[in-house]
Amino acid sequence: MQLNSYDDWSPLEEVIVGSADNYTTHEHELSFKLFFYDQLSSQSSFYDQQYYPVVSPPSGDTRLKGGVQSPINKRYVEELSEDVEGIAQALESLSVKVHRPMPLTEVTRVETLAWPAAVLPPLNIRDNTLILGDEIIETPPQVRSRYFETQFLKKVFQDYFQDGARWTVMPRPVMTDASFDPSYAQRSPGGPAEFIEEPQSSPYDTGFEMMIDAAQCLRLGKDLMINVSTANHALGCDWLERHLEGRFRIHRVGMTDNHIDSMVLALRPGTLLVRTPRVAEMLPEPLRKWDMIFAPEPEINAFPSYDDNDLVLTSPYIDLNVLSVDEETVLVNEACPELMRTLERHGFTTVPVRHRHRRLFGGGLHCFTLDTVRRGSAPEDYLS
Incomplete structure (x- = not known):
């Protein structure tokens, strides 16, 4: 089937x-x-660690060393794999065709001109690929270990390309220390006492580079709302505006550090799922006219208990990150019965996973999935 996806609510087919x-x-x-500044800065077990330098060149070498490794409990990974397979099965039971990326077959590291990094598996695949109609756009990553993540999707993308899809790769950053704009972390309250004052120099420095994730974009037919909080994001948004000129309208917002799909999601035309009224105030004017469903406050017993050394990488509002199968059907974490009841009161059918x-x-x-085919032939104008 041909690639076709303009929003997050049309009937999901692939x-x-x-x-x-x-x-x-x-x-x-x-x-x-x-990237994870907001979360890491609030964790007491990491608060006292020196924030910089973590990456520094070894003697006589201009390349950057890798960072400190933080192993993940094997049981968590096994349970994660079980849950991912359950998500795939739930979608198949709803008559959605499920594709899978090539797996990371062994733990490995890669090196570029400027740095080495451990390779992450293609888990949060929403982050680095933006689907707009019949076009695949691979976005420039913000985390070094995710630099080659879209390579695991090559087989799937190749099939869509052969069926007529356009396939675009945004310019890839070199990602030296000087590539990153630290201003968001520097102006945010709290956090590590020592900020990035003297990044290590590299012969490959080019200044701030474009880095932006697809998960910073809310797709609304002919319109895109994009979160921009750093110079890296602004450059990426500049590129998208020029590339999409005449096809899509872009609305810039500055509501969070990076991703917005645990802050606001569009469930159907005219209806948004929103974290809080304060988030609603930061939406573009046309979207403030939509009906808003405010997510219930997260309940602490909805989450497993972890040790101090376990890294928590999202806010408690992560379960707002639902996946719409159509305008009436939504996949929701089964640990969130109050969220399910809230959606059902607004006429949605919830599917617990x-x-x-x-x-x-x-x-x-929403993060673990990338919708490639949704029913519909052209982008609709929902904001005029």
Whole structure:
């Protein structure tokens, strides 16, 4: 079937579900800490660690060393894999065709001109690929260990390309220390006492580079709402505006550090699922006219208990990260009965699925999936 997806609510016909194979560790280096700054800065077990330098060149070598490894409990990974397979099965039971990425067959590291990094499996596949109609757009990653993540999707993308899809790769950043804009972390309250004052120089420095994730984009037919909080995001948004000129309208917002799909999601035309009224105030004016369903406050007993050394990478609002199968049907974490009841009161049918360790692995149901085919022939104008 031909690639076709303009929004998050039209009837879902084909989807890619991520893979958790060989997810064994988090790597504490500059890009990881900047990306997850809001979460890491609030964890007492990491508060007193020196924030920089974590990455520094060895004697006589201009390349950057890798970061400190933080192993993940094997039981968590096994349970994660079980839950990912359950998500795929739930979608298949709803008559959705499920594609899977190539798995990470062994733990491995890669090196570029500027740095080495451990490779992450293609789990949160929403993050680095933006589907707009019949076009695949691979976005420039913000975390070094995810630099080659879309390579695991090549087989699926190749099939769509052969069926007529357009396939675009945004310019890839070099990702030296000087590539990252640390201003969001520097102006945010709290966090590590020592900020990034003197990044290590590299012969490959080019200044700030474009880095932006697809999960910073809310797709609304002919319109895209994009979160921009750093110079890296702004450059990526500039590129998208020029590339999509005449086809899509872009609305910039500045509501969070990076991703917005645990802050606001569009469930159907005219209806949004929103984290809080404060988030609603930051939406573009046309979207403020839509009906808003405010997510219930997360309940602490909805999450597993973890040790101090376990890295928690999302806010408690991660379960707002639902996946719409159509305008009436929504996949929701089974640990959130109050969220399900809230959606059902607004006329939705909820499909409960198990997803235990979403906070450890940085993603919910929306993050773990990439819808490639939704019914519909052209982008609609919902905001004029």
